[in-house]
Amino acid sequence: MFKMITRGSVRLVERYLPDPYIFVLLLTILAFICAMIFEGQSPYAVVRMWGGGFWGLLTFAMQMVLVLLTGFMLASTPLVKRWLDNLAGKARTPGRAIVMVSLVGLAASWINWGFGLVVGALFAKALARQVKVDYKLLVASAYSGFLVWHGGLAGSIPLTIATEGHFMQDEMGLISTSDTIFAFFNLAIVVLLFIAVPLVNYWMMPSEKESVYVDPELLKEPEDDPTLSTHRPADKLENNRVISWLVGFAGLAYMFDYFLIQRAGLNLNVINFSFLMLAVVLHGTPRRLLICLAEGIKGCGGIVLQFPFYAGIMAVMIQSGLAASIAEWLTSFATAKTLPFFTFLSGGLINMFVPSGGGQWAVQSPVAVASVAALDADMARTAMAVAWGDAWTNMLQPFWALPILAIAGLKAKDIMGFCVIQLIVSGIIISIGLTWF
Numbered sequence: 001m002f003k004m005i006t007r008g009s010v011r012l013v014e015r016y017l018p019d020p021y022i023f024v025l026l027l028t029i030l031a032f033i034c035a036m037i038f039e040g041q042s043p044y045a046v047v048r049m050w051g052g053g054f055w056g057l058l059t060f061a062m063q064m065v066l067v068l069l070t071g072f073m074l075a076s077t078p079l080v081k082r083w084l085d086n087l088a089g090k091a092r093t094p095g096r097a098i099v100m101v102s103l104v105g106l107a108a109s110w111i112n113w114g115f116g117l118v119v120g121a122l123f124a125k126a127l128a129r130q131v132k133v134d135y136k137l138l139v140a141s142a143y144s145g146f147l148v149w150h151g152g153l154a155g156s157i158p159l160t161i162a163t164e165g166h167f168m169q170d171e172m173g174l175i176s177t178s179d180t181i182f183a184f185f186n187l188a189i190v191v192l193l194f195i196a197v198p199l200v201n202y203w204m205m206p207s208e209k210e211s212v213y214v215d216p217e218l219l220k221e222p223e224d225d226p227t228l229s230t231h232r233p234a235d236k237l238e239n240n241r242v243i244s245w246l247v248g249f250a251g252l253a254y255m256f257d258y259f260l261i262q263r264a265g266l267n268l269n270v271i272n273f274s275f276l277m278l279a280v281v282l283h284g285t286p287r288r289l290l291i292c293l294a295e296g297i298k299g300c301g302g303i304v305l306q307f308p309f310y311a312g313i314m315a316v317m318i319q320s321g322l323a324a325s326i327a328e329w330l331t332s333f334a335t336a337k338t339l340p341f342f343t344f345l346s347g348g349l350i351n352m353f354v355p356s357g358g359g360q361w362a363v364q365s366p367v368a369v370a371s372v373a374a375l376d377a378d379m380a381r382t383a384m385a386v387a388w389g390d391a392w393t394n395m396l397q398p399f400w401a402l403p404i405l406a407i408a409g410l411k412a413k414d415i416m417g418f419c420v421i422q423l424i425v426s427g428i429i430i431s432i433g434l435t436w437f
Contacts, residue, residue, distance in 0.1 A: 006204040010417030017413045020302060020398040024309045027353055031313045035320035046316055053315020054308050060358050061307045063272065065300050067154070068403050070275035071114030072296035073289060075122055077282035084119070088126035094133035094211075095202055098141050101127055102198035105145020110152035110190065112271055117400070118296075120145055121407035134211035139408045140415035141201040143401055144422045148193055150391035151186050154271050156357035157387040167362075171369045172379055179380040186384055189433035193426060200425050204418055238287040244280050251277030302402035307356075310399070314354045318363055323350055327367040336377040340385035340434040343368055347389020348427075355399040360390045381434065388430045395423035 018026070032050070035041045041049075074080065087104070091097040104123050109116025120142030128135055150157065158180035160166050166174075180186060205211075237243065255274050258264050283289040317323035330346040331339060347364060354360050364386050372379045394400050396419065398412035405412060 002203050003206070006418065006421055007206070007210070009420045013417035013420060014413045017398070017416055020402060020412050021306060023398060023412075024306045024313075028309055028313055031316045031322070031353055035316050035322050038325065039320040039322050041320045046320065049316045049319040050312040053319070054312040056315060057307065057311040057356070057359060060356065061303070061311070063269070064307070064356070065303060066272045066276075067112070067114035068117070068300060068303065069114075069293065069296050070272050070279060071112055071116075072118040072299065072403075073279035073283070073292050074275045075108075075115060075118040076292045076295070077279060078284075079282050080119070081122065081126075084123045084126045088123065088130050091127055091131050094131060095205060097127045097131045097133045098137060098201050098205060099198040101138055102141045102145060102201045103194070105142045106148055106194050106197060107145070109145045109147075109149045112152075112154040112275065113146065113149035113400075114154075114403075115275065116145055116149060117143070117404045118299075118407065121404040124408060128214055129216040132213055134206055135214040135408075136212050136410065136414045137201065137204060137206065137418055139404065139410055140418035141198075142408075143404050143415060144197050144201060144395070144419060146394055146400060147197060147391055147422065147426050148190050150357055150387040151181065151190050151384070153181065155181060155387055157361045157383055157390070160358060160361060161383055168365050168369060171366075172372075175380050175383065180384050180387075183380065183384075185381060185433055185437035188437045189388070189430055192429050192433065196425055196429055197422060200422055201418070204421060238290075239285045241284045244284060244286055244289070248277050248281035252281065299403040299406035302399075302406070306399060306402075310353075310355060311359070314356070314359050314363065317350070317353055323354070323363040324367055326350060327364050331367065331371045334371065334375065334377075336375040338435060339371055339375055339377040340381045341431055343371070343382050343385035344389045344392070344431060344434055347386045348393040349389075351390045351393045352397050355390075355394065355397050357387065357390045361386060385434050388434065392427055392430060393423065395419040395426065 017023075028050070032043075032046050035046050035049075036043060087100070088097075091100050101120065101124050105116055105120035107116075108119040121139070124135075124138045124142040127133065128138060149155065158175075158177055161168070161172065161175045162177050162180070164174065251273065255270075255277065258270065264270075279292075280289060283292060326349060327343070327346045330342045330349075334342040343364070347360065350360055350363055354363055361383075365383075368382050368386060369379070371377065372382050396416070398416055401412055401415065401419075405415070
């Protein structure tokens with residue numbers, strides 16, 4: 001029964017899901033129409049909102065690109081890749097490969113979403129080189145680990161509201177990560193997903209007849225160019241480990257001071273800095289890092305092209321009042337107990353139009369704060385409901401699958417049918433966790 005449902009979901013998505021770029025264009029048109037119909041905005045006003053907001057999130061977009069690139073560079077270091085290859089060697093059956101890639105994706109995404117996407121993709125390729133397993137499900141399983149990112153160490157909403165000077169501080173104050181990321185209800189959700197996601201992926205395994213395999217030779221990693229000259233002084237500098245180590249270890253010394261002496265907290269810039277310095281040290285030479293950078297940039301194309309469109313959509317959603325109307329409508333059914341659940345649903349819906357944790361918090365935070373005040377509800381739990389809503393519908397919204405698809409060499413339609421099943425299962429788990437734990 002479960003495999004039959006999965007088969008139907010996969011076939012439906014493969015037939016009807018367009019390329020993510022077409023998806024964002026359709027969402028743009030839908031946002032225009034909804035703003036005009038439900039908020040009474042004129043076409044001219046909507047176009048002005050959209051165009052005015054198109055470049056409004058360049059700083060945040062650059063942070064997101066750096067999260068991906070620094071995660072990719074760290075995951076592609078010889079040390080991490082050897083660890084992935086050795087780990088892949090322990091997966092001797094297709095079922096074990098699916099479970100292992102799910103767990104690795106979950107663990108890495110909990111640490112950092114960019115790291116999780118990259119490690120998941122690279123581990124999926126390492127597994128496919130050693131085990132005969134359905135490649136589409138393998139990559140989908142790696143991506144399903146992304147579900148936990150916003151409840152993890154790099155969650156942009158819990159990190160934002162824990163940072164001094166955040167834009168809603170006057171209304172809600174500072175909320176420590178001990179009340180969000182490390183709260184019991186959040187850790188319980190994470191633990192349950194660590195159990196459920198691998199099991200669901202395992203249960204979705206197609207029969208050998210229906211499985212899609214890939215030639216292991218096509219998945220080999222590119223080697224360094226052996227023809228590069230090292231006779232020029234400049235070439236020798238590019239292959240000099242001392243330069244990288246001096247700068248890299250200086251960066252790690254700063255992180256030691258930042259965390260252990262200053263006892264400062266996590267934020268996106270600190271995470272990017274940490275990953276970059278580790279990559280500089282572990283790659284050894286500047287040349288190796290630059291080769292890796294050139295490879296990692298390929299996965300950023302979809303983000304660079306599509307993020308401004310989502311920024312434009314976000315501007316329409318916010319300035320027209322459409323996002324607030326959606327959030328207010330869903331939370332209007334809530335009590336103090338159920339507010340996180342309805343906030344989670346609204347977060348999942350809004351994420352389809354604004355697939356950015358920071359951008360989504362900008363949209364939903366005024367409504368969330370006002371609702372918490374009116375109902376005397378839990379602010380930390382409600383904020384995490386927005387975060388989980390944002391993470392949840394990424395199993396349907398293909399935007400953040402772009403990096404892992406670029407690395408794996410697949411299309412969104414190849415994996416999203418499996419992800420829809422994870423959407424349903426994880427939605428139940430997160431809803432229960434936010435309401436009852």
